[in-house]
Structures are given as C-alpha cells and as structure tokens.
Amino acid sequence: MKRRTALTAAGAIGAAAAVTGAAATPAQAQTAFARGADISSLAKSEDYGGVYMWTDGWREDAIWILSKSGVNWVRLKVWVDPADGYNTKTQVVELAARAKAAGMNVLVDFHYSDFWTDPGKQAKPAAWTGLGFSALRDAVYDHTADVLGGLKAAGVTPAMVQVGNELNGGMLWPDGRYDRLDQLAQLLISGADAVYDNASSTKVMLHLAEGGNNSLFRWFFDAMKGRGVPFDAIGASYYPYWHGSLSGLQSNLNDMASRYGKPVYVVETAYPFNPGDRDGYANLVSASTPVSGYPSSYTGQSNMLTAIANVVKNVPNGRGGGVFWWEATWTAVDGNGWDPTDPNSGNAWENQALFDFAWKVTPALKTLGTL
Template structure:
C-alpha cells in the first residue's frame, strides 16, 4: 500500500477462470499470534530527528516502545536502489538487528523496485529495465539472496520473507504483469528459491491487497499454484475504508486458509486517530468517520484494530496468524516524506501512525500489543 489513489485491479477484471485445485497443502496450526508493526520509515525518521514517546511524554527508542507494548513482529520493506538511500540492504539489516536484540521476529518485504510497489505501480528497478526474462529471474534471486545473506551474517535472520508486495497486478511491469502469468510465476519461484536457499527456516509469504476480494485471491493463488509456485503463508492488505466490509474480509480469509491449508495474516492495515494533519500536507484519509461506527479518533483507531484482529482470530483451525499495522512509526518528520526522489516531499499518513501529533504513543499501540 503506498501512494494510494483509488485501487484498481486490472488483474481481477481480466482474470482467467479459476484453475482446478489438487489437494491443499497441509500446514500446522499457529500458536503465537503475530502482533506486528511495519516500521520501514523508522530509520529515515530517526536520521531526520524524529522522536518517539510514551503517552506520559517519556522518550525512548521506538523499537523498545513497541516491544514493551507487546508488539512481537516488525516488518521492513526492501527497495533495490532507492534514491534516498533508505529501505535498502544496509538499513534493513541495521533495523532488523535492533528488533532481534529486542526479542522481536522480523518479516522482510521485498518490493523488487527502486520505489513503491503496489497494485497501481510495479516499476522495474532502473538497473533491471532492459533485462530479459532470464536476466530478471537471476536478478531477483541474487538481490533476495544478497539482502537475506547480509541479515544472516549480522545475526538478524528473518523469520518470514515476503516475495513481492501487493501482487494484484503482478510485478516487474510489463514483463511480469497480470497478463504475463507464466513470467510472473517464474519470478516468484526465483525469489522463493533464494529464500529457501539462504534462510531455510524462514516462512515464505505471498501478499495481495484488497483483503475482502475473494475472486481476486482465488484467481491469483490458483494461477500461481498451477504454475509451480510454493508458499507457506498468505498475506492480505486490508484497509477498511478501501477494501470492503469486515464480513467480506472474514469470508476471504476463511476461504484462503481452507482452500490452501496455509496460515493467513492481515499483513497491512491502519486507521486514523485524527482526521487532521500535522505537516500542512493533506492526508490520504481525512474523513471524520472513514467507516461508519469508527470515528477518526483514538477510540475509533483502537476499536477498528480490535475488530480486524477478531476477524483474523476467528479463522478456523488456528490459521488466523496475525495482524500488522502499516507504518506505525511514520510521523510527520520533516524530510521523511512520500517520495524518495524528492527530499522536500511530505507525509500523507501521519494521522494513521501509532504515534500522534505530539509524538506520543496512541492507545491503539497498547491494543495492538495485547491482541
């Protein structure tokens, strides 16, 4: 989820009929519910003098605030050659080391781009722009293995790895777009193979946006299964003001868990604690009540998180495995904006972080940590 306008899913519109399934792979029930936070923006925030505080104003390292609040997973995205030098191998390794030192698990999210990869954009890294399919497969493998190998060497091996981000429309456009499913599958297989070779104990996640869109999820996972792609967990983005009802999310997660025999996660979600903004830059979500019954307030933010977590926990057979808050630490720090190419860009997300306009933890952080 990133530079959101309206989400469109060409893949769903053009999807081929669902392919026949064989026997679903087995997967053991999950015993530890993931109470996760994506903190991909943290390293840059800290470099730009961002601070984080408890509700009483006591300053502390954001990772330790999260950990002491009960968060047990962090998620970090990886870009190939980002213009601002963040969300790259060096910063991912450094933040992962800190998280592991705090006893937290780590999920690494490979975008396979120099910038945001989501349903509206899956741009090849500049260095890969003219690569053939074979060259792209090699580049995916090498990039994945390089980052993960550095993490292993640093004593910060991840427990889960996401191969691609919000793959509704494929990846590495146009070569691996939704209408090039054979190429897409080969790219995913290359990334998965790199994970399995470099961090054999890590679980592999495949991730789509639109968590309530069951036809999209069936189309994608059926197509990838038929083409030999393997995975261990399924991740869904679910933003309640974009992705439909909680009941639709429940139906889809239940179906995914049953159909493929895998644990499912809401690996991205968020909700505003305030309809306003702090940096004078309009926010992506600014309605006073983005979803009926859940105002943009501290209480509304906490209650929406609880409602989403209850959906995940209700997935049968213990396969509802966790919830991750997207960009929990992305506060309105000057210089830490949306566009890695523009140092003057600002943040349209700060009203959905888990730290408020005074840099203090919102009540929803405690909610997340006690799910």
C-alpha cells in the same frame, strides 16, 4: 548461483500493557499470533530528528516502545536502489538487528523496485530495465539472496519473507504483469528459491491488496499454485475504508485458509486517530468517520484494530496468523515524506501512525500489543 526449484520451473509452468517505559519487558520472539508493526520509515525518521514517547512524555527508542507494549513482529520493506538511499539492505539489516535485540521476529517485504509497488505500479529497478527475462529472473534471485545474506551475517535471519508486495497486478512490469502469468510465476519461484536456499527455516509469504476480494485472491493463488510457485503463508492488505466490509474480509480469509491450507495474515492495515494533519500535506484519509461506527479518534483507531484482529483470530483451525499495522512509526518529520525522489514531499499518513501529533503513543499501540 544456487537455485532449489527453478531448474524444474518450466515443467511446473506447464502444469505492556505498560504505559511508560519504566517497568516493562520486551515481547519474546515467537511464532504465535503476530502482533506486528511495519516500521520501514523509522531509520529515515530518526536521521531527520524524529522522536518517540510514552504518554507521560518519556522518550525512548521506538523499537523498544513497540516491544515493551507487546508488539512481537516488525515488518521491513526493501527497495533495490532508491533515490534517497533508504529502505535498502543497509537499513533493513540495522533495523532487524535492533528488533531482534528487543525480542521480536522479522518479516522482510521485497518490493523488487526502487520505489513503492502496489496494485497500480510495479516498476523495475533502474538497474534491471535492460535485462532479458532470464537475466531478470536471476536478478530477483541474486537480490533476494544478497539481502538475506546480509541479515544472516548479522545474526538476524528473518522468520518470514514476502516475495513481492501487493501482487494484484503482478511484479516487474511488463515482464511479470498480471497478463503474463507464466512469467510472473517464474519470477516468484526465483525469489522463493533464494529464500529457501539461503534461509531454510524462513517462511515465504505471497501478498495481495484488497483483503475482502475473494475472487481476486482465488484467481491469483490458483494461478500461482497451478504453476508451481511455493508459498507458506498468505498475506492480505486490508484498509477498511478502501477494501470492503469486515464480513467480506472474514469470508475471504476463511476461504483462503481452507482452500490452500496455509496461515493467513492481515499484513497491512491502519486507521486514523485524527482526521487532521500535522505537516500541512493533505492526508490520504481525512474523513471524520471513514467507516460507519469508527470515528477518526483514539477510540476509533483502537476499536477498528480490535475488530480486524477478531476477524483474523476467528479464521478456523488456528490459521489466523496475525495482524501488522502499516507504518506505525511514520510521523510527520520534515524530510521524511512519501517520495524518495523529492526531499520536500510530505507525509500523507501521519494521522494513521501509532504515535500522535505530539509524538506520543496512541492507545491503539497498547491494543496491538495485547491482541
């Protein structure tokens, strides 16, 4: 096992605009402002019958609809051994190859779990639960390297990798929990080393939720920088109905970019186009106006996206890297619910996708593609 910096970690620790598919061309892969979409659910949606259409009812591959609309990045999460067999290396490689063929860059989001990770849960993969800390650190490296090796073999080296997802509470609990910062740093160093060793041109992002919470971001990034964790970009989740005001987001992103000299991204955001649901499973956000001035409507969805993008673009010195819409293609498809352990689970998010209840693009997709 090769490792770039982990051997010195102990010392560091101490210290389209088009509206139909007819005449559009794909977005060109680029490192300019990221107009991104998380499409992690797409492979399962397609396998269970999901379809995607332009406003005139013309069906097309969802990835090409995104690209022709101007989306230039996709984000793909990867789990270790999920119960349903989706969001593994297999699907990540396949979706990444399709995205590259459509001219888009790829961001891979490592959860280091068999299940969702976020500030409230960071469960180890079942296969790692009995490992001691040194072996756990090696497992992070080996899993990261394995996925990157599959991508590289397919000719799809990602432009960026997230080492961990919404790390507010740490990762791989209890070993890398927020109250074990030295061990958390070692795990993150191991993941970053795997990226740099196996994909030297790929950037490493560290990602937190609560994009308007400056004290949280300062605490985390000061702690990780002080423990020698390398990173090239800062990612924030910002859901406006949960994470505070746009002005708070602006202040935090400005401070992060200045304090650490890194580009900042809103790497997860979303907003409803409709307060209802299509599959009979209650949605997480169902208010008619979740944020004052922005109704749950096509217009409200587009306007909120524009407002968030303007925050990122206004980060000084060109350090506002881009915006990613979370789960743009997660429509209400039977069998493609939120819980990989329960085939009958529903989708609590379909009213925030960029495809509506009739499977057609919402106006916010054009907004995203023309930011």
